Amino acid sequence: MVRGTGSPRGTAALERHVGTLVGEPGASPARFPDGAHYRIEIPSVENPAALRAVVEEARLYKVPIHRVSQGSGAMLLTKSDLTTMAQIGADEGLEVNLFVGPREEFGIGGSVRSPDGMLLSGRLRGFDQLRYAIDDIFRAADLGIRGFLIADTGLMQILRAIVADGELPSNIVWKISAVLAPSNPVTFRQLVDVGGTTVNVPSDFSLSEIAEIRSISDAPIDLYVEAPDALGGMVRGHELAEIATVAAPLYAKFGLRNARAVYPAGEQVLADVVANVREKVRRAAIALEWLDDSGLDLTISKPGAEGIGVPEP
Numbered sequence: 001m002v003r004g005t006g007s008p009r010g011t012a013a014l015e016r017h018v019g020t021l022v023g024e025p026g027a028s029p030a031r032f033p034d035g036a037h038y039r040i041e042i043p044s045v046e047n048p049a050a051l052r053a054v055v056e057e058a059r060l061y062k063v064p065i066h067r068v069s070q071g072s073g074a075m076l077l078t079k080s081d082l083t084t085m086a087q088i089g090a091d092e093g094l095e096v097n098l099f100v101g102p103r104e105e106f107g108i109g110g111s112v113r114s115p116d117g118m119l120l121s122g123r124l125r126g127f128d129q130l131r132y133a134i135d136d137i138f139r140a141a142d143l144g145i146r147g148f149l150i151a152d153t154g155l156m157q158i159l160r161a162i163v164a165d166g167e168l169p170s171n172i173v174w175k176i177s178a179v180l181a182p183s184n185p186v187t188f189r190q191l192v193d194v195g196g197t198t199v200n201v202p203s204d205f206s207l208s209e210i211a212e213i214r215s216i217s218d219a220p221i222d223l224y225v226e227a228p229d230a231l232g233g234m235v236r237g238h239e240l241a242e243i244a245t246v247a248a249p250l251y252a253k254f255g256l257r258n259a260r261a262v263y264p265a266g267e268q269v270l271a272d273v274v275a276n277v278r279e280k281v282r283r284a285a286i287a288l289e290w291l292d293d294s295g296l297d298l299t300i301s302k303p304g305a306e307g308i309g310v311p312e313p
Contacts, residue, residue: 018186018216025211028248030218036301037248038240039066039308041222042280043255045096046072046265046273048084053274055092057281063288065094065281066301066308067251069149069175072264073101074140075132086144086311093303096311097147097175098140100133100155106264122151122179130155134162141168147309151177153194160195173197173309175222178231185213192219198251203227203234210247220307222251226283233257237287241294248298252287254280 031037042054045068058065068089074082077098089096105121124130133155137148146169150156156176162168178200182188191199198220201213205223213221225243227234235257236243244250259276262269291298304310 025207025246027245028211028214030214030249032220032249032301033306034301035299036305037298038244038250038252039301039305040064040284041067041069041251041253042277042284043069043224043253044071044228044262044265044273044280045277046070046262047077047270048081048088049270050273050277051085051088051096054277054281055088057278061281061285063281063285064300064303065092065284066303066305067095067097067147069097069099069147069253071099071149071262073103073106073136074098074145074148075101075136076264076266077140079139079143082140082143082145083313086313089311090144090313093305093308093310095147095173095309096145097149097173097309098145099149099177100136100151102129102132103151104129122177124152124155130158134158137168141172144311144313146171146311147173147175149175149177150196151180153180153191156191156195163195169312171309173307176200178203178222178224185216188213188219189217192217198222200224200253203231203236203255207242207246210243214246218249220249220251221247222253223247224253224255225287226253226255226257226280228255228259228261229257230261231255237283238290240287241291241296241298244291244298245296252284254284254287256280256283 045051085096104123104125124133174195174197176191176196176199181200181202200222203224225236256276260272262273265273
């Protein structure tokens with residue numbers, strides 16, 4: 001039975017359309033295709049220099065990295081950059097997941113820059129931005145990228161049709177962005193139904209709220225176990241074992257609190273971009289120490305495991 005003080009009528013209606021509502025959080029029976037509970041993601045890896053830094057730090061700390069994601073957008077990378085990142089990802093067996101652009105936050109509209117308009121930042125305005133976004137994906141996919149961050153449900157619907165028509169590879173990972181994060185299980189399932197492969201959930205989700213999602217969907221959850229300040233600044237690396245137990249299959253994302261925002265990235269913030277990702281890998285190493293000390297029997301994927309959007313340059 002659901003927790004809380006809602007009326008029996010409301011509870012009964014919700015259970016008819018969703019299923020039995022969960023009580024206390026328990027271990028998720030779902031897994032990645034390779035049987036693993038969790039994978040590690042390093043976000044805001046904006047360019048080849050940052051990706052090389054991630055690989056170097058991962059070797060230093062012996063941290064397996066399964067996915068890097070990026071926020072500025074594939075549109076702000078040269079074809080040479082895209083080719084280089086695709087090759088590094090292929091060599092390391094990790095997914096290179098690039099945001100799509102241009103988005104409203106980069107556009108000429110004023111609403112997105114108002115306090116009440118910030119939620120529009122990842123949306124695509126009008127047919128022009130939709131067309132540019134599709135071209136952005138074609139451009140990067142042609143160079144071997146097999147993972148994209150999506151923040152607009154209309155774009156996701158179109159992309160699903162494009163894949164069905166054979167115009168894009170069927171093995172692309174469509175990652176639903178944190179700026180579109182669902183706050184309840186039904187919305188999570190909607191994002192999967194429209195074509196999302198993995199879905200970011202709010203960084204402050206409790207174990208009970210994560211368990212509610214798991215009660216109606218087995219799709220991989222992406223969760224910042226350390227969130228940048230713009231997403232609340234939560235620092236939860238010490239909870240990785242408990243989170244992975246309830247959320248599996250989980251992409252554990254390591255953002256960085258108290259770090260300079262870098263979007264859109266370029267030479268003007270390159271030192272910050274590289275320093276940030278190095279520290280994120282170190283934070284991941286610390287979280288894995290906590291997980292090892294927990295004594296819980298949790299498995300992590302190997303590089304290149306099934307379902308990882310390894311580039312194909």
